[in-house]
Amino acid sequence: MLLPVIVFIGVFIVAALLIAATGVGASERLKQTLRRLEALLVTEGVTRDEQINVQKGELLSSIPLVNRILVGLEIAPQLRRLLYQANVKWTVGGLLLVSIAAWAVTAYAINLRTGQFLIAVLVGLVPGALPIAYVRWKRTKRFDKFEGGLPAALDLMVSGLRGGHGLVSVLGLVAREMGDPIGPEYRICFDEQNYGLELRTALENLCIRVPIQDNRIIMTAILIQKETGGNLAEVLEKCAVVIRERFRLKREIQTKTAQGRLTGLVLSLMPVGLATGMYILRPEIVSLLWTRPAGLKMLYTGVVMIILGSLIIRKIVRIRV
Numbered sequence: 660m661l662l663p664v665i666v667f668i669g670v671f672i673v674a675a676l677l678i679a680a681t682g683v684g685a686s687e688r689l690k691q692t693l694r695r696l697e698a699l700l701v702t703e704g705v706t707r708d709e710q711i712n713v714q715k716g717e718l719l720s721s722i723p724l725v726n727r728i729l730v731g732l733e734i735a736p737q738l739r740r741l742l743y744q745a746n747v748k749w750t751v752g753g754l755l756l757v758s759i760a761a762w763a764v765t766a767y768a769i770n771l772r773t774g775q776f777l778i779a780v781l782v783g784l785v786p787g788a789l790p791i792a793y794v795r796w797k798r799t800k801r802f803d804k805f806e807g808g809l810p811a812a813l814d815l816m817v818s819g820l821r822g823g824h825g826l827v828s829v830l831g832l833v834a835r836e837m838g839d840p841i842g843p844e845y846r847i848c849f850d851e852q853n854y855g856l857e858l859r860t861a862l863e864n865l866c867i868r869v870p871i872q873d874n875r876i877i878m879t880a881i882l883i884q885k886e887t888g889g890n891l892a893e894v895l896e897k898c899a900v901v902i903r904e905r906f907r908l909k910r911e912i913q914t915k916t917a918q919g920r921l922t923g924l925v926l927s928l929m930p931v932g933l934a935t936g937m938y939i940l941r942p943e944i945v946s947l948l949w950t951r952p953a954g955l956k957m958l959y960t961g962v963v964m965i966i967l968g969s970l971i972i973r974k975i976v977r978i979r980v
Contacts, residue, residue, distance in 0.1 A: 735751050738751045738754060738755070739751050740868075741791075741794055741795070741798060742754065742794060743868070744798045744801065744802070744868065744869070745794045745795070745797035745798035745801060746797065746801055746839075746840065747794055747797055749794075754790055754791065754794065757790045758787045758788065758789075758790045758791060759787065761783075761786040761787045761789060761790065762783040762784060762786065762787030763783070764786075765779075765782065765783040765785075765786045765787070766779040766780050766782070766783030767779070769782050769783065773946070773949050774949075775949045775955075778949055778958070781962070801840050802869065802871055804840060805840045805841055805844070805869055805871065806871055806873055806902075806906060807906065808837065808838075808841050809841065809873050809874075809877075809899075809902055810899045810902050810903050810906070811837070812833045812837050812841050812845070813877070813895050813896070813898055813899035813902070814896075814899055815829070815832060815833055815836060815837070816829040816830075816832070816833060816892075816895055817892045817895050817896050817899070819832050820891055820892040820895070821892050826858070826881070826891065827849065827852050827853075827858075830845055830848055830849045830852065831849045833845045834846035834848075834849045840869075844865060844868060844869055845865075847864075847865070847868070848861045848862065848864065848865045851864060858881075858882075858885070859882060862877075862878040862881065862882070863878070865878070866878055872905075873902045873905070876898055876901065876902065877895070877898055880894050880895065880897075880898050881894075881895075912978050916976040916977075916978065919972065919975060919976035920972075920976050922972065923968075923969055923972035923973060923976065926965075926968060926969075926972070927965055927968070927969045930961065930965060934948075
């Protein structure tokens with residue numbers, strides 16, 4: 660009964676993906692509509708709570724059943740924020756369906772070949788996690804680009820402040836002059852300030868959208884200057900120096916730990932690649948790992964040791980600045 664169930668799940672997921680593919684741009688169109696609606700609500704004097712209630716109805720999937728399920732899950736807001744931070748035009752439902760489909764197809768193929776359900780389920784988790792890993796990779800690249808352009812944005816803000824502009828004006832200047840991802844994020848912060856939010860709330864929302872340490876440094880410096888007074892241009896200039904030094908130190912650490920990270924990657928992938936190559940050449944020998952009780956124990960022990968070794972190496976070479 661296991662094989663028909665897995666086949667049914669795979670066919671269902673493929674059909675759901677085909678349906679979801681027709682509504683890839685639904686979330687983006689909905690966001691544009693909500694932005695226009697927000698502007699109208701602000702001009703009509705609608706309270707902030709009412710706007711939040713409108714935003715809670717955002718579409719998480721173009722499939723109604725999947726959308727209702729995701730609305731009740733606590734993981735949906737985190738995945739939606741992850742997709743936004745990665746600037747990936749996917750829906751939460753589409754991401755989950757792709758992950759489940761990759762897991763189900765891989766698990767079915769391995770179970771069909773080896774007859775070991777537990778091994779098939781565990782190995783299927785690797786391709787199932789690839790879509791989420793891709794989104795996290797895109798998120799990291801976008802944050803690195805944001806961090807790299809932040810000193811230039813601070814220099815622009817310092818020049819505007821010394822030229823006589825206010826803080827809100829220089830936020831708008833950064834939104835106009837800087838490219839993606841700094842420009843759009845500061846545009847949202849600037850618009851929120853114009854919509855009537857307090858400066859603290861707008862800056863906190865910016866730190867939630869882009870949760871990097873440099874943003875928190877800038878927000879703290881601006882809020883402290885607002886409460887205690889002082890030369891904001893000089894404060895931001897010092898922040899730019901600190902951020903440049905942190906950025907230089909991070910790149911130096913990445914250079915020093917490159918060998919350790921490469922070693923961890925090779926040691927983690929070499930057993931898998933070697934086992935795959937041996938299975939292609941001599942499948943009757945490698946198949947002993949899942950056809951004999953002793954082989955299963957060796958296989959499970961090897962997987963656990965590879966995972967633990969990868970985590971230990973990652974802990975050693977990952978140095979926070």
